[in-house]
Amino acid sequence: MGKPKQPKADRDATIDAAQERILEETAHLTDWMARYEYLIELGKKFEAPSDLRIGENALQGCQSQVWLKAENREGKVHFWADSDSVITRGILSLLLRVLNDRSPREVSEADLYFIERLGLSRHLSPSRADGLGMIVKRMRLFSDESRRAPETQRSSDAQRP
Amino acid sequence: MLDIENIRTQFPILGKQIDGRPLVYLDNAATTQKPRAVLDRMVEFCERSCASVHRASHYLGEEATAAYEEARETVRRFLNAPSADEIVFTRGATEAINLAADSFGRAFVADGDEVVISEMEHHSNIVPWQVMCRRRGAKLKVLPMNDDGMLEMDALDRLITERTRLICVTHVSNVLGTVNDVRAVARKARSVGVPVLVDGAQSVQHFPVDVRELGCDFLVFSGHKMYADTGIGGLYAKREWLEEMPPYQTGGGMIESVSFEETRYASLPYKFEAGTGNIVGAVSLSAAIVFLEGLGMPEISARDASLVEYARRSLRRMGGVKVYGDAIECSGAVSFNLEGVHPQDAGSVLDKLGIAVRAGRHCAEPLMRRYGVPGMIRASFGVYNTEGEVDALIDGLRRVRSMMSVGTH
Secondary structure: OOOOOOOOOOOOOOHHHHHHHHHHHOOOOOOHHHHHHHHHHHHHHOOOOHHHOOHHHEEOOOOOOEEEEEEEEOOEEEEEEEEOOHHHHHHHHHHHHHHOOEOHHHHHHOOOHHHHHOOOHHHHOOOOOOOHHHHHHHHHHHHHHHHHOOOOOEHHHHHOO | OOOHHHHHHOOHHHHOEEOOEEOEEOEOOOOOOOOHHHHHHHHHHHHHOOOOOOOOOOHHHHHHHHHHHHHHHHHHHHHOOOOHHHEEEEOOHHHHHHHHHHHHHHHHOOOOOEEEEEOOOOHHHOHHHHHHHHHHOOEEEEEOEOOOOOEOHHHHHHHOOOOEEEEEEEOEOOOOOEEOOHHHHHHHHHHOOOOEEEEOOOOOOOOOOOHHHHOOOEEEEEHHHOOOOOOOEEEEEOHHHHHHOOOOOOOOOOEEEEOOOOEEEOOOOHHHOOOOOOHHHHHHHHHHHHHHHHHOHHHHHHHHHHHHHHHHHHHHHHOOEEEOOOOOOEOOEEEEEEOOOOHHHHHHHHHHOOEEOEEEOOOOHHHHHHHOOOOEEEEEOOOOOOHHHHHHHHHHHHHHHHHHOOOOO
């Protein structure tokens, strides 16, 4: 089985720098259709580890299924995520690009403004049951816990309610 | 025939724009919008008659009580129930089923008994029975449906045993729109002395429902799916059952006398209405029923049948669309998927086009499993929807397909 090819974070940048780069890259997409087509394209290219889709990684969403796994690797948090919805996968790929391999503190405190600037905040609203809001919440929760217990942690620690 | 353009002008929300596009509201099975008459009546009540009911000795209290009881009488008339004592106000259909399951279960279901539900039920008509059966040591049996989304009535004979205590079936599937022959279910059940509960959450707003003609023992409904406010609904139940059933909740309003040693419960229906009810909700329900009766339930029914048929035909003609269920009679809703497209993705794009549909499992996971899909897109209709809106949905779905680049062209 090949290594998962989920997007690596822009290692040399901060979370805000990564967000800025995404906004620059998407600046030419001026209407929602173009942005959604961009997300659909990202979603189709997005690859998640094949063993991610198991019960212990599943988050309860109503409309689409999402899976999340998190690890604390030597003081940096790393996430794997997947969804059965292409658009959600597209947004996940951006989210992982921004948040992966950062310090737990950076993730906990991140202001994910790029989501709103891309006109996607509806996907994060609590009424939106596509699981993205929950993914971000779980990512932050995992990071919060990593800050308290910096040793290697499994995602299941963050999945307790 | 209904004058749809005139009806539309009575619903203020239909003038709203979503992302600069006119709202196309096709999620009426989830909740319906409220006409001006309902909104005005709610405001009028709050401005002129607001008080608690059945407790106050003052003028406003009497006025509020009169409005509340008039609402109950309006519901009785709407369902053609024999007596207003047989109408219990609840928060909605879900609470009505919970009430029925809990109280009926405690009075009539014992270890080894059986309750029958159908495969196409909403979770609200599954889980309360599951919980009650577990508590009482009873068994939950499931009446299957066929691929067309129709109940396999022949199986009912095999399912009913001498231990069957109740049969619970939806009048109209909230997903497929199938209109079940609950009259036949009730006939069969009555012949062996078993009562029937009908989930009317998706029926009473679309066609005339007469509990005496159906021959059911219980029927539940929700106000917010029939143009009234949220948080109000009801349970119709035959007096003979209500009298034997213990209270669901206890507290104020449902007692005749209380001492620390003993409490005597109030008469029907108050025995089942602990605490202060949703008075404004009841008033809105009454106004909504008057609105529906003003349009005429037979006319609403004819219009609903023709619009649902138009939607089903349009979707089929589009190609590359899987329409679920093919029942002889459908009402209110059609569910489908675009081949190769996750329903959630279609729903997201339609939303950006101002088209409100529901994409997901529709609180009917057993039904989703039956069809082997992660979810469905559902378009559901109200009295204000038009063929033009169905056309807008079809155009929207074409847009979804071209964006997803899995077109059949």
